[in-house]
Amino acid sequence: MKKLSLTILGISSCFLLSGCQALGGQTSYHEKEYTGDDSIRTIELTDKNMTVSVVGVEENQPLTINYYENNYSTYDIEQKGNKLVMEKKEKSRGLNLFSYINFNFHKLDVVVEVPKDQIDQVKVKTTNAKIDAEDLNLKSADFETTNGKIELDSIAVSGKIHGQTTNGKIDLNDLTGKEAVFTTTNGKINFDDFSVSRKLELGTTNGAVKGSIIGNEADFKITSSTTNGKNSLNNRNSGEKELAVKTTNGKIAVDFTGND
Known part of the structure:
Protein backbone atom coordinates (compact mmCIF):
# COMPACT_ATOMS: atom_id res chain seq x y z
CA MET A 1 0.00 0.00 0.00
CA LYS A 2 2.87 2.32 0.86
CA LYS A 3 4.59 1.52 -2.44
CA LEU A 4 1.37 2.28 -4.33
CA SER A 5 1.00 5.64 -2.59
CA LEU A 6 4.58 6.58 -3.48
CA THR A 7 3.97 5.59 -7.09
CA ILE A 8 0.84 7.76 -7.30
CA LEU A 9 2.70 10.65 -5.66
CA GLY A 10 5.54 10.30 -8.15
CA ILE A 11 3.18 10.25 -11.14
CA SER A 12 1.29 13.27 -9.80
CA SER A 13 4.56 15.15 -9.31
CA CYS A 14 5.56 14.42 -12.90
CA PHE A 15 2.25 15.73 -14.22
CA LEU A 16 2.55 18.85 -12.05
CA LEU A 17 6.12 19.45 -13.17
CA SER A 18 5.18 18.96 -16.81
CA GLY A 19 2.26 21.34 -16.39
CA CYS A 20 4.48 23.96 -14.79
CA GLN A 21 7.04 23.61 -17.56
CA ALA A 22 4.36 23.92 -20.24
CA LEU A 23 2.76 26.92 -18.58
CA GLY A 24 6.20 28.36 -17.92
CA GLY A 25 6.84 28.27 -21.64
CA GLN A 26 3.70 30.33 -22.17
CA THR A 27 4.35 32.83 -19.39
CA SER A 28 8.13 33.21 -19.69
CA TYR A 29 9.09 36.66 -20.91
CA HIS A 30 11.26 37.19 -23.97
CA GLU A 31 13.38 40.30 -24.41
CA LYS A 32 12.75 42.42 -27.50
CA GLU A 33 14.21 45.60 -28.93
CA TYR A 34 12.72 48.35 -31.06
CA THR A 35 14.90 50.80 -32.97
CA GLY A 36 13.48 54.14 -34.13
CA ASP A 37 14.82 56.74 -36.53
CA ASP A 38 15.95 60.30 -35.95
CA SER A 39 12.66 61.84 -37.17
CA ILE A 40 10.90 60.98 -33.89
CA ARG A 41 10.22 64.03 -31.72
CA THR A 42 7.51 62.76 -29.36
CA ILE A 43 7.32 59.59 -27.26
CA GLU A 44 4.07 58.44 -25.64
CA LEU A 45 4.40 55.26 -23.58
CA THR A 46 1.54 53.63 -21.68
CA ASP A 47 2.27 50.60 -19.51
CA LYS A 48 0.93 48.60 -16.56
CA ASN A 49 2.73 47.13 -13.58
CA MET A 50 6.11 47.73 -15.18
CA THR A 51 8.98 50.07 -14.32
CA VAL A 52 9.79 52.51 -17.14
CA SER A 53 13.17 54.21 -17.59
CA VAL A 54 13.93 56.96 -20.10
CA VAL A 55 17.62 57.68 -20.53
CA GLY A 56 19.38 60.27 -22.66
CA VAL A 57 22.38 58.94 -24.61
CA GLU A 58 24.97 60.32 -27.01
CA GLU A 59 23.86 61.69 -30.37
CA ASN A 60 25.56 58.93 -32.35
CA GLN A 61 23.37 56.29 -30.73
CA PRO A 62 19.92 55.42 -32.15
CA LEU A 63 16.64 55.58 -30.27
CA THR A 64 16.08 52.11 -28.81
CA ILE A 65 13.45 50.53 -26.56
CA ASN A 66 14.19 47.30 -24.72
CA TYR A 67 11.13 45.50 -23.36
CA TYR A 68 9.69 42.06 -22.56
CA GLU A 69 6.70 40.13 -23.90
CA ASN A 70 5.00 36.78 -23.34
CA ASN A 71 1.81 35.10 -24.57
CA TYR A 72 -0.34 37.22 -22.27
CA SER A 73 1.43 40.55 -22.35
CA THR A 74 2.53 42.34 -25.53
CA TYR A 75 3.08 45.87 -26.83
CA ASP A 76 1.77 47.82 -29.79
CA ILE A 77 4.47 50.14 -31.13
CA GLU A 78 3.61 52.53 -33.95
CA GLN A 79 5.25 55.59 -35.43
CA LYS A 80 2.72 58.23 -36.47
CA GLY A 81 4.60 60.96 -38.28
CA ASN A 82 7.18 62.21 -35.80
CA LYS A 83 5.37 60.62 -32.82
CA LEU A 84 6.19 57.18 -31.41
CA VAL A 85 3.33 55.52 -29.50
CA MET A 86 3.90 52.42 -27.36
CA GLU A 87 1.08 50.76 -25.42
CA LYS A 88 0.83 47.54 -23.46
CA LYS A 89 -1.86 45.01 -24.45
CA GLU A 90 -2.88 42.23 -22.08
CA LYS A 91 -4.91 39.09 -22.77
CA SER A 92 -7.18 37.47 -20.23
CA ARG A 93 -5.38 34.89 -18.10
CA GLY A 94 -8.56 33.27 -16.81
CA LEU A 95 -7.98 30.82 -13.96
CA ASN A 96 -4.42 30.04 -14.99
CA LEU A 97 -2.63 30.89 -11.75
CA PHE A 98 0.76 30.04 -13.24
CA SER A 99 0.33 32.85 -15.78
CA TYR A 100 1.00 35.40 -13.02
CA ILE A 101 4.40 33.91 -12.21
CA ASN A 102 7.56 35.30 -13.77
CA PHE A 103 9.55 32.17 -14.63
CA ASN A 104 12.50 34.31 -15.77
CA PHE A 105 13.25 35.54 -12.24
CA HIS A 106 14.76 38.87 -13.30
CA LYS A 107 13.64 42.46 -13.67
CA LEU A 108 11.43 43.20 -16.64
CA ASP A 109 11.84 46.97 -16.97
CA VAL A 110 11.05 48.92 -20.11
CA VAL A 111 14.15 50.95 -20.98
CA VAL A 112 14.03 53.77 -23.53
CA GLU A 113 17.36 55.15 -24.71
CA VAL A 114 17.18 58.27 -26.84
CA PRO A 115 19.70 60.86 -28.04
CA LYS A 116 19.36 63.51 -25.34
CA ASP A 117 18.61 66.40 -27.75
CA GLN A 118 16.38 64.54 -30.23
CA ILE A 119 13.05 64.39 -28.39
CA ASP A 120 10.80 67.40 -27.74
CA GLN A 121 8.02 65.72 -25.74
CA VAL A 122 7.90 62.70 -23.44
CA LYS A 123 4.75 61.28 -21.87
CA VAL A 124 5.06 58.15 -19.71
CA LYS A 125 2.24 56.47 -17.81
CA THR A 126 2.37 53.24 -15.84
CA THR A 127 0.77 51.70 -12.74
CA ASN A 128 2.12 50.06 -9.60
CA ALA A 129 5.69 50.71 -10.69
Whole structure:
Protein backbone atom coordinates (compact mmCIF):
# COMPACT_ATOMS: atom_id res chain seq x y z
CA MET A 1 0.00 0.00 0.00
CA LYS A 2 2.87 2.32 0.86
CA LYS A 3 4.59 1.52 -2.44
CA LEU A 4 1.37 2.28 -4.33
CA SER A 5 1.00 5.64 -2.59
CA LEU A 6 4.58 6.58 -3.48
CA THR A 7 3.97 5.59 -7.09
CA ILE A 8 0.84 7.76 -7.30
CA LEU A 9 2.70 10.65 -5.66
CA GLY A 10 5.54 10.30 -8.15
CA ILE A 11 3.18 10.25 -11.14
CA SER A 12 1.29 13.27 -9.80
CA SER A 13 4.56 15.15 -9.31
CA CYS A 14 5.56 14.42 -12.90
CA PHE A 15 2.25 15.73 -14.22
CA LEU A 16 2.55 18.85 -12.05
CA LEU A 17 6.12 19.45 -13.17
CA SER A 18 5.18 18.96 -16.81
CA GLY A 19 2.26 21.34 -16.39
CA CYS A 20 4.48 23.96 -14.79
CA GLN A 21 7.04 23.61 -17.56
CA ALA A 22 4.36 23.92 -20.24
CA LEU A 23 2.76 26.92 -18.58
CA GLY A 24 6.20 28.36 -17.92
CA GLY A 25 6.84 28.27 -21.64
CA GLN A 26 3.70 30.33 -22.17
CA THR A 27 4.35 32.83 -19.39
CA SER A 28 8.13 33.21 -19.69
CA TYR A 29 9.09 36.66 -20.91
CA HIS A 30 11.26 37.19 -23.97
CA GLU A 31 13.38 40.30 -24.41
CA LYS A 32 12.75 42.42 -27.50
CA GLU A 33 14.21 45.60 -28.93
CA TYR A 34 12.72 48.35 -31.06
CA THR A 35 14.90 50.80 -32.97
CA GLY A 36 13.48 54.14 -34.13
CA ASP A 37 14.82 56.74 -36.53
CA ASP A 38 15.95 60.30 -35.95
CA SER A 39 12.66 61.84 -37.17
CA ILE A 40 10.90 60.98 -33.89
CA ARG A 41 10.22 64.03 -31.72
CA THR A 42 7.51 62.76 -29.36
CA ILE A 43 7.32 59.59 -27.26
CA GLU A 44 4.07 58.44 -25.64
CA LEU A 45 4.40 55.26 -23.58
CA THR A 46 1.54 53.63 -21.68
CA ASP A 47 2.27 50.60 -19.51
CA LYS A 48 0.93 48.60 -16.56
CA ASN A 49 2.73 47.13 -13.58
CA MET A 50 6.11 47.73 -15.18
CA THR A 51 8.98 50.07 -14.32
CA VAL A 52 9.79 52.51 -17.14
CA SER A 53 13.17 54.21 -17.59
CA VAL A 54 13.93 56.96 -20.10
CA VAL A 55 17.62 57.68 -20.53
CA GLY A 56 19.38 60.27 -22.66
CA VAL A 57 22.38 58.94 -24.61
CA GLU A 58 24.97 60.32 -27.01
CA GLU A 59 23.86 61.69 -30.37
CA ASN A 60 25.56 58.93 -32.35
CA GLN A 61 23.37 56.29 -30.73
CA PRO A 62 19.92 55.42 -32.15
CA LEU A 63 16.64 55.58 -30.27
CA THR A 64 16.08 52.11 -28.81
CA ILE A 65 13.45 50.53 -26.56
CA ASN A 66 14.19 47.30 -24.72
CA TYR A 67 11.13 45.50 -23.36
CA TYR A 68 9.69 42.06 -22.56
CA GLU A 69 6.70 40.13 -23.90
CA ASN A 70 5.00 36.78 -23.34
CA ASN A 71 1.81 35.10 -24.57
CA TYR A 72 -0.34 37.22 -22.27
CA SER A 73 1.43 40.55 -22.35
CA THR A 74 2.53 42.34 -25.53
CA TYR A 75 3.08 45.87 -26.83
CA ASP A 76 1.77 47.82 -29.79
CA ILE A 77 4.47 50.14 -31.13
CA GLU A 78 3.61 52.53 -33.95
CA GLN A 79 5.25 55.59 -35.43
CA LYS A 80 2.72 58.23 -36.47
CA GLY A 81 4.60 60.96 -38.28
CA ASN A 82 7.18 62.21 -35.80
CA LYS A 83 5.37 60.62 -32.82
CA LEU A 84 6.19 57.18 -31.41
CA VAL A 85 3.33 55.52 -29.50
CA MET A 86 3.90 52.42 -27.36
CA GLU A 87 1.08 50.76 -25.42
CA LYS A 88 0.83 47.54 -23.46
CA LYS A 89 -1.86 45.01 -24.45
CA GLU A 90 -2.88 42.23 -22.08
CA LYS A 91 -4.91 39.09 -22.77
CA SER A 92 -7.18 37.47 -20.23
CA ARG A 93 -5.38 34.89 -18.10
CA GLY A 94 -8.56 33.27 -16.81
CA LEU A 95 -7.98 30.82 -13.96
CA ASN A 96 -4.42 30.04 -14.99
CA LEU A 97 -2.63 30.89 -11.75
CA PHE A 98 0.76 30.04 -13.24
CA SER A 99 0.33 32.85 -15.78
CA TYR A 100 1.00 35.40 -13.02
CA ILE A 101 4.40 33.91 -12.21
CA ASN A 102 7.56 35.30 -13.77
CA PHE A 103 9.55 32.17 -14.63
CA ASN A 104 12.50 34.31 -15.77
CA PHE A 105 13.25 35.54 -12.24
CA HIS A 106 14.76 38.87 -13.30
CA LYS A 107 13.64 42.46 -13.67
CA LEU A 108 11.43 43.20 -16.64
CA ASP A 109 11.84 46.97 -16.97
CA VAL A 110 11.05 48.92 -20.11
CA VAL A 111 14.15 50.95 -20.98
CA VAL A 112 14.03 53.77 -23.53
CA GLU A 113 17.36 55.15 -24.71
CA VAL A 114 17.18 58.27 -26.84
CA PRO A 115 19.70 60.86 -28.04
CA LYS A 116 19.36 63.51 -25.34
CA ASP A 117 18.61 66.40 -27.75
CA GLN A 118 16.38 64.54 -30.23
CA ILE A 119 13.05 64.39 -28.39
CA ASP A 120 10.80 67.40 -27.74
CA GLN A 121 8.02 65.72 -25.74
CA VAL A 122 7.90 62.70 -23.44
CA LYS A 123 4.75 61.28 -21.87
CA VAL A 124 5.06 58.15 -19.71
CA LYS A 125 2.24 56.47 -17.81
CA THR A 126 2.37 53.24 -15.84
CA THR A 127 0.77 51.70 -12.74
CA ASN A 128 2.12 50.06 -9.60
CA ALA A 129 5.69 50.71 -10.69
CA LYS A 130 8.51 53.21 -10.74
CA ILE A 131 9.30 55.82 -13.39
CA ASP A 132 12.79 57.21 -13.76
CA ALA A 133 14.35 59.50 -16.35
CA GLU A 134 17.70 61.23 -16.75
CA ASP A 135 19.90 63.33 -19.04
CA LEU A 136 17.21 64.80 -21.30
CA ASN A 137 16.60 68.17 -23.02
CA LEU A 138 12.89 68.58 -23.78
CA LYS A 139 10.11 71.05 -24.51
CA SER A 140 7.60 69.28 -22.23
CA ALA A 141 7.44 66.18 -20.05
CA ASP A 142 4.68 64.26 -18.28
CA PHE A 143 5.28 61.34 -15.90
CA GLU A 144 2.40 59.55 -14.17
CA THR A 145 2.20 56.37 -12.09
CA THR A 146 0.41 54.89 -9.09
CA ASN A 147 1.92 53.13 -6.08
CA GLY A 148 5.39 53.82 -7.39
CA LYS A 149 8.30 56.20 -7.12
CA ILE A 150 9.20 58.98 -9.59
CA GLU A 151 12.91 59.70 -9.91
CA LEU A 152 14.20 62.38 -12.30
CA ASP A 153 17.77 63.58 -12.74
CA SER A 154 19.47 66.16 -14.99
CA ILE A 155 16.47 67.13 -17.11
CA ALA A 156 15.99 70.51 -18.80
CA VAL A 157 12.50 71.41 -20.05
CA SER A 158 11.82 74.67 -21.87
CA GLY A 159 8.07 74.39 -21.16
CA LYS A 160 6.14 72.48 -18.50
CA ILE A 161 7.18 69.36 -16.60
CA HIS A 162 4.61 67.37 -14.64
CA GLY A 163 4.90 64.36 -12.36
CA GLN A 164 2.17 62.58 -10.42
CA THR A 165 2.01 59.44 -8.30
CA THR A 166 0.17 57.98 -5.33
CA ASN A 167 1.67 56.19 -2.35
CA GLY A 168 5.12 56.88 -3.69
CA LYS A 169 8.12 59.10 -3.16
CA ILE A 170 9.31 61.76 -5.63
CA ASP A 171 13.04 62.41 -5.99
CA LEU A 172 14.21 65.27 -8.24
CA ASN A 173 17.74 66.39 -8.94
CA ASP A 174 19.08 69.13 -11.21
CA LEU A 175 15.80 69.96 -12.99
CA THR A 176 15.15 73.07 -15.06
CA GLY A 177 11.79 74.19 -16.40
CA LYS A 178 9.47 77.06 -17.13
CA GLU A 179 6.68 75.53 -15.06
CA ALA A 180 6.83 72.43 -12.87
CA VAL A 181 4.11 70.58 -10.97
CA PHE A 182 4.74 67.48 -8.85
CA THR A 183 2.17 65.79 -6.61
CA THR A 184 1.93 62.59 -4.61
CA THR A 185 0.09 61.11 -1.65
CA ASN A 186 1.60 59.32 1.33
CA GLY A 187 5.10 60.06 0.11
CA LYS A 188 7.98 62.50 0.47
CA ILE A 189 9.11 65.00 -2.13
CA ASN A 190 12.87 65.58 -2.21
CA PHE A 191 14.59 67.91 -4.67
CA ASP A 192 17.99 69.51 -5.23
CA ASP A 193 18.98 72.44 -7.45
CA PHE A 194 15.55 73.01 -8.97
CA SER A 195 15.42 75.97 -11.37
CA VAL A 196 12.17 77.46 -12.70
CA SER A 197 11.53 80.62 -14.67
CA ARG A 198 7.82 80.96 -13.86
CA LYS A 199 6.20 78.52 -11.41
CA LEU A 200 6.95 75.56 -9.13
CA GLU A 201 4.16 73.65 -7.42
CA LEU A 202 4.78 70.77 -5.00
CA GLY A 203 2.08 68.91 -3.09
CA THR A 204 1.77 65.77 -0.98
CA THR A 205 -0.04 64.31 2.02
CA ASN A 206 1.54 62.51 4.95
CA GLY A 207 5.02 63.36 3.78
CA ALA A 208 7.74 65.98 4.03
CA VAL A 209 8.78 68.38 1.26
CA LYS A 210 12.49 69.10 1.35
CA GLY A 211 14.96 70.57 -1.12
CA SER A 212 16.78 73.50 -2.69
CA ILE A 213 15.77 76.04 -5.33
CA ILE A 214 18.21 77.99 -7.47
CA GLY A 215 17.71 81.73 -6.91
CA ASN A 216 16.62 84.04 -4.13
CA GLU A 217 13.57 83.70 -1.92
CA ALA A 218 12.64 87.29 -2.83
CA ASP A 219 12.17 86.21 -6.46
CA PHE A 220 9.08 84.19 -5.53
CA LYS A 221 5.51 84.83 -4.56
CA ILE A 222 5.12 82.06 -1.98
CA THR A 223 2.07 80.12 -0.86
CA SER A 224 2.79 77.30 1.57
CA SER A 225 1.00 75.31 4.24
CA THR A 226 1.39 72.20 6.37
CA THR A 227 -0.16 70.56 9.41
CA ASN A 228 1.75 68.80 12.18
CA GLY A 229 5.09 69.94 10.83
CA LYS A 230 7.52 72.86 10.66
CA ASN A 231 7.57 75.23 7.67
CA SER A 232 10.76 77.05 6.65
CA LEU A 233 8.98 79.20 4.06
CA ASN A 234 7.55 82.66 4.61
CA ASN A 235 4.43 83.34 2.55
CA ARG A 236 4.83 86.39 0.31
CA ASN A 237 2.51 88.28 -2.03
CA SER A 238 5.19 89.61 -4.37
CA GLY A 239 7.74 88.08 -6.70
CA GLU A 240 8.39 87.49 -10.40
CA LYS A 241 7.92 83.74 -9.98
CA GLU A 242 5.46 81.57 -8.06
CA LEU A 243 6.15 78.87 -5.49
CA ALA A 244 3.35 76.76 -4.01
CA VAL A 245 4.12 74.04 -1.47
CA LYS A 246 1.51 72.08 0.46
CA THR A 247 1.57 69.00 2.67
CA THR A 248 -0.11 67.47 5.69
CA ASN A 249 1.56 65.64 8.55
CA GLY A 250 4.99 66.58 7.32
CA LYS A 251 7.53 69.37 7.42
CA ILE A 252 8.47 71.85 4.70
CA ALA A 253 12.20 72.57 4.46
CA VAL A 254 13.13 74.59 1.38
CA ASP A 255 16.38 76.47 0.85
CA PHE A 256 17.31 79.03 -1.79
CA THR A 257 20.83 78.97 -3.21
CA GLY A 258 20.86 82.76 -3.65
CA ASN A 259 20.24 83.31 0.07
CA ASP A 260 23.63 81.92 1.06
